[in-house]
Amino acid sequence: xxxxxxxxxxxxxxxxxxxxxxxxxxxxxxxxxxxxxxxxxxxxxxxxxxxxxxxxxxxxxxxxxxxxxxxxxxxxxxxxxxxxxxxxxxxxxxxxxxxxxxxxxxxxxxxxxxxxxxxxxxxxxxxxxxxxxxxxxxxxxxxxxxxxxxxxxxxxxxxxxxxxxxxxxxxxxxxxxxxxxxxxxxxxxxxxxxxxxxxxxxxxxxxxxxxxxxxxxxxxxxxxxxxxxxxxxxxxxxxxxxx
Amino acid sequence: xxxxxxxxxxxxxxxxxxxxxxxxxxxxxxxxxxxxxxxxxxxxxxxxxxxxxxxxxxxxxxxxxxxxxxxxxxxxxxxxxxxxxxxxxxxxxxxxxxxxxxxxxxxxxxxxxxxxxxxxxxxxxxxxxxxxxxxxxxxxxxxxxxxxxxxxxxxxxxxxxxxxxxxxxxxxxxxxxxxxxxxxxxxxxxxxxxxxxxxxxxxxxxxxxxxxxxxxxxxxxxxxxxxxxxxxxxxxxxxxxxxxxxxxxxxxxxxxxxxxxxxxxxxxxxxxxxxxxxxxxxxxxxxxxxxxxxxxxxxxxxxxxxxxxxxxxxxxxxxx
Ligand SMILES: Nc1ncnc2c1ncn2[C@@H]1O[C@H](COP(=O)(O)OP(=O)(O)O)[C@@H](O)[C@H]1O
Ligand SMILES: [Mg+2]
Numbered sequence: 001x002x003x004x005x006x007x008x009x010x011x012x013x014x015x016x017x018x019x020x021x022x023x024x025x026x027x028x029x030x031x032x033x034x035x036x037x038x039x040x041x042x043x044x045x046x047x048x049x050x051x052x053x054x055x056x057x058x059x060x061x062x063x064x065x066x067x068x069x070x071x072x073x074x075x076x077x078x079x080x081x082x083x084x085x086x087x088x089x090x091x092x093x094x095x096x097x098x099x100x101x102x103x104x105x106x107x108x109x110x111x112x113x114x115x116x117x118x119x120x121x122x123x124x125x126x127x128x129x130x131x132x133x134x135x136x137x138x139x140x141x142x143x144x145x146x147x148x149x150x151x152x153x154x155x156x157x158x159x160x161x162x163x164x165x166x167x168x169x170x171x172x173x174x175x176x177x178x179x180x181x182x183x184x185x186x187x188x189x190x191x192x193x194x195x196x197x198x199x200x201x202x203x204x205x206x207x208x209x210x211x212x213x214x215x216x217x218x219x220x221x222x223x224x225x226x227x228x229x230x231x232x233x234x235x236x237x238x239x240x241x242x243x
Numbered sequence: 244x245x246x247x248x249x250x251x252x253x254x255x256x257x258x259x260x261x262x263x264x265x266x267x268x269x270x271x272x273x274x275x276x277x278x279x280x281x282x283x284x285x286x287x288x289x290x291x292x293x294x295x296x297x298x299x300x301x302x303x304x305x306x307x308x309x310x311x312x313x314x315x316x317x318x319x320x321x322x323x324x325x326x327x328x329x330x331x332x333x334x335x336x337x338x339x340x341x342x343x344x345x346x347x348x349x350x351x352x353x354x355x356x357x358x359x360x361x362x363x364x365x366x367x368x369x370x371x372x373x374x375x376x377x378x379x380x381x382x383x384x385x386x387x388x389x390x391x392x393x394x395x396x397x398x399x400x401x402x403x404x405x406x407x408x409x410x411x412x413x414x415x416x417x418x419x420x421x422x423x424x425x426x427x428x429x430x431x432x433x434x435x436x437x438x439x440x441x442x443x444x445x446x447x448x449x450x451x452x453x454x455x456x457x458x459x460x461x462x463x464x465x466x467x468x469x470x471x472x473x474x475x476x477x478x479x480x481x482x483x484x485x486x487x488x489x490x491x492x493x494x495x496x497x498x499x500x501x502x503x504x505x506x507x508x509x510x511x512x513x514x515x516x517x518x519x520x521x522x523x524x525x526x527x528x529x530x531x532x533x534x535x536x537x538x539x540x541x542x543x544x545x546x547x548x549x550x551x552x553x554x555x556x557x558x559x560x561x562x563x
Contacts, residue, residue, distance in 0.1 A: 048445055049444075050441060050444075050445070069444070069449075069451075070441070070444035070445055071443075071444045071445075071447050071448055071449045071450065072449075074444065074445050074446060074447035075447045079445070079446075080445055082442070086439050086441075086442045088434070088435055088438035088439060088442065089438060090434075090438060091434060091435075091438065095431070095434075098431070099431045099432065099434070099435045099443075099446065099448075100446040100447075102428045102431055102432070103428070103431075103432060103435075103446055103447045103448045104446060104447050105447070109428055110428075111426060111427065111428060111431060114428075150442075150446060151445075151446075153446070154446050154447055
């Protein structure tokens with residue numbers, strides 16, 4: 001469904017992504033791991049069109065999307081969240097989501113109907129009781145849920161989740177894992193997620209890729225990737241060394 | 244008991260009464276000064292309300308909006324003097340003035356709207372200077388002498404009254420555009436752009452296109468108003484219709500009342516025009532400018548969301 005070949009992205013002298021290949025199939029929940037600064041967010045930025053890659057090609061459902069402007073990519077059915085949450089601060093939750101309904105793939109063009117749909121999505125993400133709050137009044141967990149709600153409101157085929165679990169406590173992570181499954185099972189949306197929290201990865205993903213300094217070093221079954229020596233060295237090494 | 248429905252019906256009634264009262268105003272033999280003052284109020288309501296589409300809703304602070312007003316004025320002047328228009332056509336000919344302004348906004352907006360924040364403000368300011376200088380140096384447009392317009396073959400107070408009505412009509416349309424924007428998909432998209440343009444694009448908002456549409460719309464009514472203003476004065480000069488002070492006033496009025504709401508710029512324009520007039524008439528014009536400068540600073544520091552929001556908050560009404 002979503003496929004990247006030889007994606008390279010440089011920032012000045014820094015190679016953030018180097019010849020990365022990836023593929024996500026319909027209905028999968030795929031994880032993307034790697035230490036900080038390994039290029040995960042950059043990969044999402046390239047996919048969603050916010051950054052232009054220097055070389056390589058991305059296709060979505062067989063169509064080449066490299067070089068398309070972000071709004072066209074979103075329109076084709078690729079939704080995303082931001083690691084550092086970016087709600088529309090002066091608008092309440094329902095407006096945040098309703099705008100995405102209006103401009104997304106729902107074919108809803110009247111603000112009133114969009115609000116109804118937005119309410120359903122807020123309900124789905126567990127934010128219904130805070131629909132008329134401003135994002136600034138929300139705790140981190142709810143802000144992350146708002147990111148998800150806004151992305152879902154465009155009715156994407158695939159959603160790119162950038163560290164939706166980080167900064168959450170154990171109980172909140174349970175809730176987020178549950179939500180991830182429901183995104184796929186109830187909304188039929190394929191999930192591609194960046195995650196640090198291993199528990200979340202193991203609990204949700206059918207496949208995991210690992211990046212290190214912009215290079216893909218592993219791809220496969222979550223258990224295998226987690227036990228891959230190179231991954232342990234690059235990413236889990238520090239964590240294991242602490243024990 | 245007052246239900247919301249009867250309340251809004253009563254509001255519509257009073258608004259109608261207000262507009263009818265305004266419409267008959269120039270026919271009552273009231274001194275010209277007051278007719279002119281109201282005419283100026285209408286003009287600024289149009290300018291501030293239109294500016295609000297790009298500046299208030301989309302957050303792109305255009306500091307060169309006077310250019311669209313001036314372009315409209317000159318377009319109309321050229322049409323009047325170039326063709327022998329009947330009185331009726333004369334009135335209608337402010338529409339092409341609006342169209343020309345909007346077209347120029349599309350052309351100028353295409354490169355300029357790629358810039359954000361202070362860069363956009365500065366480039367629009369420069370745009371207005373360039374247009375001003377260009378017109379000043381084109382002899383065909385009267386150059387530094389200005390342009391006289393052929394006047395209609397009617398008594399002056401009738402002409403004044405007619406253009407008063409036309410200006411009021413344009414004002415009603417521009418306010419309607421503001422109300423529509425604040426309740427429409429279009430306005431919602433602009434709000435998202437103002438808040439975070441990158442996020443807006445990731446929710447499938449075609450930001451470049453929407454911004455150009457907003458800029459063109461926000462130039463259209465000032466262009467028309469410029470046309471009507473030219474008729475009204477029967478003489479135009481770059482120092483009058485490209486006056487940078489107007490550009491600044493427009494921004495100040497919209498922000499003073501509250502950008503991004505339809506009512507804010509209306510209130511801002513009415514209040515500040517009356518204050519300006521009062522100060523220039525009873526004190527002096529320089530003093531008005533000083534007061535304005537201070538107001539600008541005060542508004543930005545103490546009421547970034549405008550006076551409506553400011554008073555709501557002071558009264559403990561939650562924002563929104
Ligand atoms: N806009 C940018 N400009 C310059 N460098 C960037 C930019 N975005 C990311 N980088 C750099 O690219 C590298 C990868 O960053 P990122 O993709 O955010 O990592 P991750 O999400 O895996 O933590 C980092 O070294 C980061 O500093
Ligand atoms: Mg990241």
